[in-house]
Amino acid sequence: DITHYRHWDEDIEQNISFEAAKLRNLATELLVAKSMGTLVATTAYVFASFVPKQAVFIGTPLWCFNTEFLELFAHFVNNVPTLFIQQTADFNGSYKELDSIVKSFAMGKTYEVPGNDHFYGNINELWIGIGSF
Numbered sequence: 459d460i461t462h463y464r465h466w467d468e469d470i471e472q473n474i475s476f477e478a479a480k481l482r483n484l485a486t487e488l489l490v491a492k493s494m495g496t497l498v499a500t501t502a503y504v505f506a507s508f509v510p511k512q513a514v515f516i517g518t519p520l521w522c523f524n525t526e527f528l529e530l531f532a533h534f535v536n537n538v539p540t541l542f543i544q545q546t547a548d549f550n551g552s553y554k555e556l557d558s559i560v561k562s563f564a565m566g567k568t569y570e571v572p573g574n575d576h577f578y579g580n581i582n583e584l585w586i587g588i589g590s591f
Contacts, residue, residue, distance in 0.1 A: 520551025535563035545573035
């Protein structure tokens with residue numbers, strides 16, 4: 459299933475907690491999340507009993523990592539095998555920045571793709587990254 463965020467249709471601020479609650483008590487074999495979806499997924503895992511068996515996070519927005527989000531990501535990635543795909547110079551956080559954080563997580567792996575626009579439109583590059591997982 460593809461999650462559709464409420465703020466896409468309504469003129470309201472994005473709300474991570476609201477979106478995470480929509481995943482309450484769901485389970486999935488593979489979660490693929492991009493950008494804000496990585497925050498939603500980790501929040502849902504900790505607070506809404508969302509249970510993915512594996513995850514691929516694309517374009518993780520490091521700019522918003524505070525202590526709370528770092529703890530959520532640590533809890534998630536220490537329990538769920540997670541591949542992080544990040545552009546070399548993503549303006550939301552570079553590959554090197556993300557890689558240095560993910561190294562501290564038990565079940566995290568990183569894969570670098572070229573780019574700096576946070577778009578992640580090269581599907582072949584993404585498949586190669588996923589294949590390395």
